[in-house]
Amino acid sequence: MDPLLVTKGLTRRFGGLKAVDGVDFTLMPGEIRAVIGPNGAGKTTFVSMVCGRVLPSAGMILFDGGDITDMPPHSRVRQGIAYTFQITSVFPNLSVYDNVALPVQRTLTDGRSRGAIHTGVLTALEKVGLADRAAMQAGQLAYGHQRLLEVAMGLALKPRLLILDEPTQGLSDAEIEDFVRLVRTVAEDATVLLIEHNMPLVMQLADRITVFDAGRVLAEGTPEQIRSDAAVQAAYLGTGAGEAA
Structure with missing residues (x-):
């Protein structure tokens, strides 16, 4: 290998x-x-x-x-290659959902496919346990949950x-x-x-x-x-x- x-x-x-x-x-x-x-x-x-x-x-x-x-x-x-920062780099004024939707769109050939974006976002949020907070404003999350959101953003890129x-x-x-x-x-x-x-x-x-x-x-x-x-x-x-x- x-x-x-x-x-x-x-x-x-x-x-x-x-x-x-x-x-x-x-x-x-x-x-x-x-x-x-x-x-x-x-x-x-x-x-x-x-x-x-x-x-x-x-x-x-x-x-x-x-x-x-x-x-x-x-x-x-x-x-x-996806990198999560030592200091959180989420977009605090956007929802948790929209924070993850941004990197999901980068992985899609057709970035306008709402169904594909929705699936990608929920998959990433479910992996880190934040699906129930999708509608929250990211800046309102506890610091630890912001770290998990950043991991979800990295996972949304489907990294190698x-x-x-x-x-x-x-x-x-x-x-x-x-x-x-x-x-x-x-x-x-x-x-x-x-x-x-x-x-x-x-x-x-x-x-x-x-x-x-x-x-x-x-x-x-x-x-x-x-x-x-x-x-x-x-x-x-x-x-x-x-x-x-």
Whole structure:
């Protein structure tokens, strides 16, 4: 099986700072991959380059074998890359339904097909448990539900790669349990790349984990391998966090 996503020597400089420094990364189709690391490790900059929001200073990004390094974000969406932001990016003055209808229309050849739009919207909202709030104004949702709405907007694009940046921030324990089930369902049809600080969730959900530190990949492996990695313990997890995870 060929990789879905590959980066080679991916680097991003901000002035004299290397936020991401020569990262080689491979993601296989159908995988749930978590990216972890301390604040400032380069995680969000890395995925921002993958989705096209930030252009690399050096290196290459391949998606399904094609070079997308210089491709604009909207073209990457058409290729099948969807990215949910660390900070919610819903349209607060639109209804929950209309927020999801916008990305659904991008997937349709005939964007005027009301029946197809309606089906796509309800399917996405049902997956995240927000179908009963479809008529609400998005800005009136609780913060955790806004995060779920953003996931629904990503799912509405029918992505091949769904990138989730801190998706459980603001969710209750019960909502996090639902989110775990949701991601596993999504992974039946798509690949998931997840940035997350909730270590118990990461250890429960991820097939493999990539650990960033100071813009570089410090370690990579299964949850069990990462939990017992001495370098990861020293740089990020700490003994207590490792035992808790």
